[in-house]
Amino acid sequence: MDLSYGEENESYRKDVREFLKVAWNPASVEKPAMKAYIAGFREKATGKGYLYRAIPREFGGSQQPVDVLKAQVIREEFARARAPMEVGGNGMNMVVPTLLERGTQEQKEQFIRKTMSGEYIWGQGYSEPGSGSDLASVRTKAVLDGDKWVINGQKIWTSQGMDATHMFMLARTEADAPKHAGITYLLLSLDHPGVTRQPIKQITGGATFCEFFFEDVTTPVAWQIGDRGDGWNVSKTTLKHERASIGSADMLGHQFAQLVKLAKETQRNGQPAIKDPLVRDALVRIEGWVLAHRYSSYRLFSHAAAGDPPPSVGLMMKLLLTEIGHDIALTAEDMIGDEAMLEPAPPGTRGRGPEKWLDQIMGSLGNSIAGGTTNIQRNIIGERGLGLPRDPAMGA
Amino acid sequence: MRFHLSEEQGAIQDAIRGTLADSLPSEKLHKLIDGEAEFDRESWDALMALGLGGLMLPEQYGGSDLGLLDAALSAEVGGEGAVSGPLIGQIATGLAIAESDDDDAKSAWLPKLATGDAVATLAFGRDWLPESWDVSAVGNRVSGSVRFVQAATMADVYLVGLAGGKLALVEAGEHVEVQPLESFDRTRRQSTVIFNSAPATLLSADSGRIFDVALILAAADALGGAQKALDMTVAYAKEREQFGQPIGQFQALKHQIAQMALEVEPARALVWYAAYAFDKGLDDARRAAAIANAHLSDRFVSIGRAAVAAHGGIGYTWEYDLSIWFRRSIYSRAYLGGPAVHRERAAQLANW
Structure with missing residues (x-):
């Protein structure tokens, strides 16, 4: 096993970083011109083969050969530079892949370019x-x-x-x-x-x-x-091209780091909550799950990079993410105590105290419904992952 | 970048799996748990013939010079097959000698540990952690009593934890007294071992590293055991019929089993990472070992209970195989220190 990306990809990383240094300088742009600046940046990045890699050139993409590692390097460097990636949303995630496969x-x-442009x-x-x-x-x-x-x-x-x-x-x-x-x-x-x-x-x-x-x-x-x-x-057509990423692991890692920060900043019995044995135990307990999720996403990523079919753990990632989110929410709720009785100000506004964790608490609840409820996920794991017999009432 | 097993690693696991299926089938496991033998020598010898004793040892002493990841993959299959015999002790003791600067000890023991001609076991003592070890050394003689020593009556050599967190090698003999204990896990018998001014070879190996190796191998063993209990449950749910259909078709049970899989499969990568971090000497290696061990200890017990519950009556019987892995899960959770102990260590290692 080897978690490094290898020499070729590290040199590619340098190229991406150089490009971003030159092409992405939002500080130099006035606010009214920002939209055009971002569009221009995306065009340049597409020209270099960094964006819209799955989309053929004739429809405005950069038509790159599948390379999961390079795609990950690009994501990491763009995130590092806080540069915009592709236009997101259902259009790019669902309509364009369907058009490419079945259109x-x-x-x-008629549709791809206009979806890419937003x-x-x-x-x-x-x-x-x-x-x-x-x-x-x-x-x-x-x-x-x-x-x-x-x-x-x-x-x-x-x-x-x-x-x-x-x-x-x-x-x-x-x-x-x-x-x-x-x-x-x-x-x-x-x-x-x-x-x-x-x-x-x-x-x-x-x-x-x-x-x-x-x-x-x-x-x-x-x-x-x-x-x-x-x-x-x-x-059921989905984007197969370079889909694997460790994005949700990074998101979860960030959430866990925030929880640790909360435990350090919360005072309990005259000392930081993180000194409380119960809190320490709860945190490491959650961390075991967070890391199991992270390394499982490495595993899926590795299979994708090698062109191997995904292991069964791929069917479990959404449910895993949901359940860890719940654990984090409950632990945070314990930690913020009475502050959980306050309505949080909207995200992005000033003056948000510990009650802002209620956003995560509700978000984790949404996770158990969106994109296939938790019980549907359990059906999928049981039937597709473990080969348990289907309920005939549920049809084909 | 590669974070999945090579074909070769899969083939090694399959070879061990096959060897255990042949040499330690269900009937023999039951004979073992119903009998008085310390462990099943035939299956142990078969595993040693595959080279499991020398996986991490240098080639010059008959080892294969592989990393902890490969050893963990073997321990995982060992857990799956309810390996009897001190596999973790054999591997960890060999590594402790290999990582010490004592060429005589290496020549004396490593070839025999690699082939299995000598059986080695761990005698860490007190609360398992190196800082709690309390066998005392005066010169080259050690004295003290250690509980929960696996396969002690069959062991040729003990890796003993000394006060101050040092390690020593003690050969079985007249200065070593063995008092068998009843073991909850009858595939892994154990004893109290009393060292009465026993001649010892002091080892210079870093005991923290050796302890991490044991933790990771134990986590891998628990992973294999949890996988086995899950596999048995899935197979039973497909074959057992009630109300005119396989019970696995009922959503309530299907979901319980899906939850079991959710505990087992993602944990696999946690064990891999801990072994990988050890092999690469990464900064988070010790913490990864502690977290992996705590997590897998909990998962195995949780799966063991869920598996018995999913089976119903048959799962609660002595003669059904599940009893063996359920007992292993309870034993494993305590062995080398419970999950709460290792979680607290992980918290300390993070400077929380």
Whole structure:
């Protein structure tokens, strides 16, 4: 085993660092010019092969051969320089990979560049009030009318929904087919009079999701991705290119470091809480899990770098992250004591005291739902990881 | 960058797994736990014939000059197969001699430890940690009493922890008295060993390093044991039927088993890292050993309990194999110091 990146990648790191030194100097830019400066920087970085590596040149990407280690070096150096990486969001993470795998040439030309530039912002139209974990039961209906699909129904839990210009949607198009086989993957513009949207106020008090209502909303048949009725399979297309990273391990490591800091700064019985044997024990207990998660992500990363299939621990990372987040939350809650009775000021504002941990406490709760609930994760581990028999009621 | 096992490492694990399956099958394990023998000599000899005694020893003494990672991978399979015999003691004692500057001791013991012609065991004493060791030395003679010495009646040589945190080698003989104790883990019998002014060879090896080796090997053994208990549970859940279907199809049990897997599989990389950090001499090596040992001790007990619960009645019987690993889990948790002890050490090592 060897956790170093090797000489070739360290020399590549130097190149990236040199580039950033020259190309990324936000301090020299006036605020109104910042947006254009960032766009220009991204263009230069793409020219060097640092960004949009999975996207072919003809659609504006840098079309680099798969190299998990170089991708990691780039992420590390950009983070170090606090330089912007690719435009994020559902568009880049979900729509573009799906287009690259399943889209037509026309669709790729039409959507990829505008998604990369941030002109098109994509909302996800998957969940419905009656279709959460049982996603394949979606009821939002699309009916063919000439060269258009006519959509009626409701979608929910769309992140960035208020800003979204477009949506990628799972719609029921074959009323008589088995549930997984009756779905089509559609793209649509949200600039249509039949679309209404409203924010969903969350338990946090914030509103980062929307619900959408569709009344005779149309989208061209040419915007359908993959075959009619094959939408369930299309939706499973994910970005395989250089996906492995240790990003969530770094995030968790940071959270744990914050917890240690809290224990050092909190006074208990006239001394820092971190001197309390119970607190010390709780912290190292959590650290065992944090490190197990970190080194497991190294392991997954290593498999990806070698081009080997991922080990079963890959199925466990999301649940692991969720559970560790809960442990950190509970320990922090103990530590902040009465301050947990205060409503925290919004993130990024001044005057946030220890009660700011309530944000992490609620965030860790959100983790147990978003992207497949904890119980769905346990099904996946049990069935795909351990080969336990499926519940027939849950279908294929 | 590589953080997964090589094909060769996988092949070595498979070879050990096969050897243990052949030489220490379930029937023999039951014979061992129901009998009086200190350990199963045949399977021990088979493991020694594979070279497990000399994994970390220099080639000139018949070893393979490999690192702690390879030794840990072997200990893991040992835990999976409920290895009987002081594998951790054999490896740690060999390394303690190899890391001391005493060529006579090396020539005298290392070839025999590498082949298994000599059996070595740990006699650390008191509260396990080097700073608590209390066997006293006067010149080259040592005196004192040490509890929980594995395979003591069969051992040819003891690695003894001395007051002041030093290590010494004591050969079995008339100045060494062995008083067997009942062991909760019947695959690893133990005794109190009393050294009565016994002739000793003082070793210059860093006892902290040797203790770390033992901690990491014990963590690997616990990992293997936890994996075994999980595997048995998964197999049982697929085959046992109630209410007309395999019990593993019921979501309640499926989720419990998924939680078990969540305890075992991510912990694997924690053990690898601790061994890797030791081999590379990284700054966090000692802390990694303490955390890995504490974490795996807890995981093994937790898995042992969950496995028995998932099995139902059969899991609570003596004759079902799970009883062997459940008992190993309880024993392992205390061996070399409980998790709370090592977590406190980790806190101290972080200057908290």
